[in-house]
Amino acid sequence: MSGSDERTGSMSDDTLDRLLSTEPGRTDDQGEDEGKSRQLVGDVIVAVDIGGTKMAAGLMTMQGELLDRDQIPVDHRLSADGLFNSLHTLVNSQLVRARDHHHMRPVAIGVGCAGPMSRGAETVSPINIHSWREFPLRERLVAGTTLPVYADLDAKALALAEGWLGGAQGKESFMAMVVGTGVGGGIVLNGQLLDGAEGNAGHVGHIVVEPNGRRCGCGSKGCLEAEASGNAIEAITGRPPSEPTYEIMQRTGRLVGRAAASVCNLLDLDLVVVGGSVALGFGATFFNSAQETLDEHAKLSFSRGARITPVRLGDRGPLIGAGAVAVRGMHRARRAARSQQ
Numbered sequence: 001m002s003g004s005d006e007r008t009g010s011m012s013d014d015t016l017d018r019l020l021s022t023e024p025g026r027t028d029d030q031g032e033d034e035g036k037s038r039q040l041v042g043d044v045i046v047a048v049d050i051g052g053t054k055m056a057a058g059l060m061t062m063q064g065e066l067l068d069r070d071q072i073p074v075d076h077r078l079s080a081d082g083l084f085n086s087l088h089t090l091v092n093s094q095l096v097r098a099r100d101h102h103h104m105r106p107v108a109i110g111v112g113c114a115g116p117m118s119r120g121a122e123t124v125s126p127i128n129i130h131s132w133r134e135f136p137l138r139e140r141l142v143a144g145t146t147l148p149v150y151a152d153l154d155a156k157a158l159a160l161a162e163g164w165l166g167g168a169q170g171k172e173s174f175m176a177m178v179v180g181t182g183v184g185g186g187i188v189l190n191g192q193l194l195d196g197a198e199g200n201a202g203h204v205g206h207i208v209v210e211p212n213g214r215r216c217g218c219g220s221k222g223c224l225e226a227e228a229s230g231n232a233i234e235a236i237t238g239r240p241p242s243e244p245t246y247e248i249m250q251r252t253g254r255l256v257g258r259a260a261a262s263v264c265n266l267l268d269l270d271l272v273v274v275g276g277s278v279a280l281g282f283g284a285t286f287f288n289s290a291q292e293t294l295d296e297h298a299k300l301s302f303s304r305g306a307r308i309t310p311v312r313l314g315d316r317g318p319l320i321g322a323g324a325v326a327v328r329g330m331h332r333a334r335r336a337a338r339s340q341q
């Protein structure tokens with residue numbers, strides 16, 4: 001899957017040509033719906049980000065610019081179908097805004113969703129959305145919108161976004177982490193986003209950082225997620241992570257730095273970008289502590305000097321990442337169609 005023959009010159013650097021080769025403005029079904037699309041000035045992806053506390057949807061151009069966005073809280077009292085209906089309403093309102101307000105043509109839906117999931121989000125079972133267990137998210141979105149739907153884990157989507165347009169731009173190999181309600185991660189190695197057998201590669205939240213630590217939702221003990229996620233912090237301190245003490249900000253940074261060091265040593269990485277409400281909310285105290293711990297534990301010739309930095313796309317990252325999942329999916333589908341000709 002070298003993809004080197006697929007370069008289009010539309011992107012500035014080689015890594016991203018391979019990661020996310022785009023052909024702006026081109027779609028495979030340009031001719032259809034002519035009368036209506038004549039007034040539409042370009043293509044957009046409907047980007048959807050699904051987390052444990054909120055669902056967001058937005059419109060992204062093929063160049064990664066967000067034109068519109070909206071969000072709703074996740075109502076945990078709703079049934080699986082009820083929750084999907086609220087997501088469907090949100091997505092539909094963006095589809096309408098794409099055509100009526102922005103005069104753009106929606107060509108695909110890209111989804112970043114909390115995990116775990118089966119490959120391509122055929123079914124999703126987000127740990128923090130209890131009503132969705134093996135919920136057929138992709139199929140339901142296809143049925144509800146008649147657009148192609150491409151989906152992946154939210155943290156992997158974020159890795160695509162940060163590698164494309166954010167803090168890891170131009171890097172061949174790096175990890176992106178989300179430290180928020182839960183802890184997730186996505187790894188780009190030699191220019192490729194790692195999938196693993198079931199698509200769940202990068203679950204850095206389940207690296208053990210405290211042997212004999214707290215029981216984790218996964219069944220193990222002392223996982224990073226069981227010690228450093230927003231949920232864990234609230235359980236440990238009795239306070240929401242938005243009201244942290246200095247000690248808890250330092251400790252959280254230390255634990256994240258510990259996990260980051262293990263991954264940098266394992267995979268020969270020198271950059272970890274971190275987003276998520278907890279990490280970004282704790283700010284410099286968190287990042288200084290994480291860097292200090294990373295320095296203490298990344299001592300091999302190739303991992304020494306590895307850096308841990310905040311994501312650069314801020315709160316746009318998850319939606320741009322979801323959009324990037326669709327751009328990548330469309331590119332792959334086009335390549336597969338071409339190879340069958």
Ligand SMILES: [Zn+2]
Nearest residue numbers: 206216218223
């Ligand atoms: Zn775990």
